[in-house]
Amino acid sequence: MEKKVQQYYKLKAKQKELEKELAGLRQEILAHINEAGQTEAVFGSYKVKLVTQNRKEYDDDKLYQTLSDPELWRLLSRADPAKVASLTKLKVIAEEKIAHTYDVKTIQLLQVDKQ
Template identity: 75%
Template sequence: MEKKVQHYYRLKQKQKELEQEVAELRREIMAYCSEQGQTETVIGSYKVKLIAQNRKEYDDSKLYDTLTDPEVWRLLSRTDPSKVASLTKLNVISEEQIRHTYSLKTVTLLQVDKK
């Protein structure tokens, strides 16, 4: 069992290193695209695409004050954007009702595909 724990530890260390390397490469590729003023380009045999997305960041206290029904709040338990979106799609709560409880954050995704 010690060998398995040791192997697990080494893999987690490698994973952390790889995640850091991927993050750095992501920053460099995004900076390159930004400098070129491009959101889509071909580099060698790879297609690089930057995709802007808006994500909602909810204010827990505003959402709690708005959702006065304890049963609805119990379904959320804590603010989870995907749960809020699901409840909105199911018409349990309305978008109008919670519009003031979040702010939009724009994030840019990097997509690299082999041609």
């Protein structure tokens, strides 16, 4: 069992290194694509595509004050964007009612595919 724990520790350390390297490469690729004013590019046999998404980040306190119904808040328990989106889609919560309870964060996703 000690060998398994040791192997796990080594792999987690390697994972951290890889994630750090991936983050650096991602930033360099994003910077290059953004500087060129593009959303897609081809480098050799690799196609790079930037996808922009907007994500809502809810303020728990504002949302709780707006949804003061304890039964409704019990369904959420905290501001889980997926749960809030489901409840608005089902029209349990009106989008207009909670519009002031979140900020929209724009993120860029990087997709790299081999052609």
